[in-house]
Amino acid sequence: MNSNLPSVAKPDILLVDDNPKNLRLLQMMLNDAGYKVRTILNGKLALRAVEIVKPDLILLDINMPGMDGYEVCQKLKSQEQTVDIPIIFISALNDIYDKVKAFEIGGVDYITKPFEVQEVLVRVKNQLLICQQKKQLQEKNEQLQLLERAIAASSNGIVITDAKKPDNPVIYVNPGFEQITGYRKEEIMGKNCRFLQGDDFTQPALEELRQAIKQKRACDVRLRNYRQDGTLFWNDFSISPVRDSLGTLTHYIGIQRDITALKQAEEALRKSEAQFRDKAQELELTLDELKSAQAQLVQKAKMASLGQLLAGVAHEINNPVGFIYSNIEPAIGYVQDLLELIALYQKSEPLTSGEIKNKIQDIELDFIQEDFPKLLASIQEGASRIMKIVLSLRHFSHHNEANKKSVDLHQEIETNLMILGNHLKAKSHRGAIEVIREYGELPLVECYPSELNQVFMNILSNAVDALEEKMLENYSLTPQIRISTEVVKADEGDPEIGRRGDTGTRRRGDEEMGETKETIPNSQITKDKQQTTNNKVIIRITDNGTGIPLQLKQRVFDPFFTTKPVGKGTGLGLSIS
Ligand SMILES: Cc1cc2nc3c(=O)[nH]c(=O)nc-3n(C[C@H](O)[C@H](O)[C@H](O)COP(=O)(O)O)c2cc1C
Structure with a gap:
């Protein structure tokens, strides 16, 4: 079999010749070459055979009785199903006219009889190859057209x-x-x-x-x-x-x-996401503000009623203490007179009555004479202190109004220290807390005194708590609260804010009576008491207690943030102002 042809199926060749001898010879030769061969003796039968099984190639004689080779070829070339069958004419006619006609009507080759076996085989093989390549080319062409359409689409x-x-x-x-x-x-x-x-x-x-x-x-x-x-x-x-x-x-x-549209959509999505995020943040902020405002209202209401209570109590105590305080001075004078009288009497009249002698001994008159003035002096001192406390309470409650006021900040701080006085005194487990005042010259400052006092009170009582805590670990510590004030230009910040061991919110310890140790320099207020506009007042309150852990420092102004147990701290100490 010819090695260049597909080996799967033998090519099917139709031999058409009216000469049986020719047919036999060609058949033998082609069979030997590996082709499948059908032999037909005339034109009509040839057309029928093609109709039944379409051959791969036809070897066609021209001169045949009835329908000649030309007519067979023309009929086959006129039909769509058979037009592509390669036809090789094989004829004794050697005239150029016949050859030209054979090619004109669709023949692919022309072999003249008598033929050489090798020549026929080569020409058959060539035509089959050409036919096969034509088919492949056609398929490729169709594929290309398809691809071209896909690319175009x-x-x-x-x-x-x-x-x-x-x-x-x-x-x-x-x-x-x-x-x-x-x-x-x-x-x-x-x-x-x-x-x-x-x-x-x-x-x-x-x-x-x-x-x-x-x-x-x-x-x-x-x-x-x-x-x-x-x-x-x-x-x-x-x-x-x-x-x-x-x-x-x-x-x-x-x-x-x-991808322009995609990019624009991405951008729009990014923008709307950012807007949503901003809105959510705004909402969160508003919610926080609402919470804080609500808490402030509650706190204000509490402070207002506390203020009223304080004012009432202070007023009630003020009068009786006033009686005591104002009467004590003449009482001291009277007692002095009486004691002098008794002394005179003892000198001029020697004691004869045993009853009086006994009484003098019983009541220890000598001791009374010595101690009574001291006792009265200490009553006077006590009454004076009660007066001061009452004054502070009245001052504190007096500010419980929503309006801004011009106030002397040092006086406000002192009022708070006075109220906290008991907590500053020495206790059984620690010495007195030393309050160091480093007051600068301050003008009157316009502010909401009630809120500011709450802040002072909270910071100072937290400082006391922090010192109590520290003293548990270090008994030898001298507990100190340092308060300094100064005026700075509006555009200057405090370089030290956030660096010192500022006081944080803490748990409060037990209290016992004791002495308060204080260093009290004169509070200095500018003489004309004019408010200095566009300036800032810095008040630093520091203690040498436990300090605030770094991670909590930035939260001290957060509303509701507290490290105290539930119910002990509001977490509003600083945010309230
Ligand atoms: C097949 C092919 C297609 C290209 N199509 C684009 C294109 O659509 N847009 C573009 O900006 N550059 C395109 N380039 C790149 C430019 O032709 C060029 O290579 C590029 O600008 C870098 O060379 P240069 O620095 O000399 O300009 C294409 C390059 C090749 C090889």
Whole structure:
């Protein structure tokens, strides 16, 4: 069998000749060569045989009785199903006219009788090969047409450049490319695609693309490109190299995907996400503010009723203490007189009555004479202190109003220290807390005194708590609270704020009576008491207690933040102001 022909099925050859001798000879020869052969003696039967099984090739005699070879050929070439069957004429006619006619009516070859066996075999083989290649070509063509349609139908841009020529000129673009870029095929052919970049040729993605082209490899990048009308489009772009059978680079295929709409949608989504986030944050803030306002209202209401109570109590105590205090001075005078009288009497009249003598001994008159004035002096001191406390309470409650007022901050601080006095005194487990005042010259400051007093009170009582805690670990510590004040220019901050061991919110310890140790320099207030506008007053209250852990420092102004047990602290000490 012929090695160049498909081995799966033997090619089917139809032999048509009215000479049985010729037929036999040809049949034998072709069978030997590996072909399947059918033999037919006239034209009519030949047409019938083709109708039954379509042969791969026909060897056709011209001179036959009835229907000659030309007529058979014409009939077969006139029908769609049989037009492609290759027909080789085999005839004794050697005239050029016959040969030309044979080719004109569709014959593919012409063999003259008497024929050479080898010649017939070669010509048959050639025609079968040509026929096979024709079929393959046709199939390839159909495939190509299909691909061409697919490329044309793609909404992506497809561009092919000739990599063998300098600067990669474009040799093909599909309609998708024209659609995306707005350029027509004719304008682009032979050019390099960089014209799509306009003046935007420094974008980082281009460097990657240049490297890929230099290294003759594939690459995916996202480029900013410009249409013919100058508008920007985002080009999600890839190139892949095409190589020949020797591996030499011949072409590049570039695919352009216009992702402008996607980019815009992404951007819009990003913006709306950011807006939602902002809104959520705003809502959270508003909620916090509401909570804080509510808490402040509650606190204010509490303080208002506490203030009223304090004012009432102070008023009630004030009068009786006033009686005691104002009567004590004359009482001391009277007692002094009486004691002097008794002394005179004892000197001038010697004691005769045993009853009086006994009484003097019983009551220890000597001791009374010595101790009574001291006792009265200490009553006077006590009454004086009660008066001061009452005064402070009245002062404290007096501020319980919502309006701004000009106040002397030192006086406010002192009032708070006075109220806290008992907590500052020495206890069984620790010495007195020393209050060091470093007061600067302050003007009257316009503020909400009630809120400010709460802040002072909270900071100072927290300082006491912090010192109590520290003293548990270190008994030898001298507990100190340092209060300093100064005026600074409005645009100056306090460089030390946030650095010192400021007081935080803490648990309160047990209390016992004791002495208060204080260093009290004169409070200095500017003489004219004028308010200094555009200046700031800095009040620093520090203690040498446990300090505030770093991670809690930034939270001291957060409303409701407290380290105290539930019910002990409001967490509003600083935020309230
Ligand atoms: C097949 C192919 C298609 C290309 N298509 C584009 C394109 O659509 N847009 C673009 O900005 N550059 C495209 N380029 C890249 C440019 O042609 C050029 O290679 C790039 O600008 C880097 O070279 P340059 O620095 O000389 O300009 C393509 C390149 C090739 C090989």
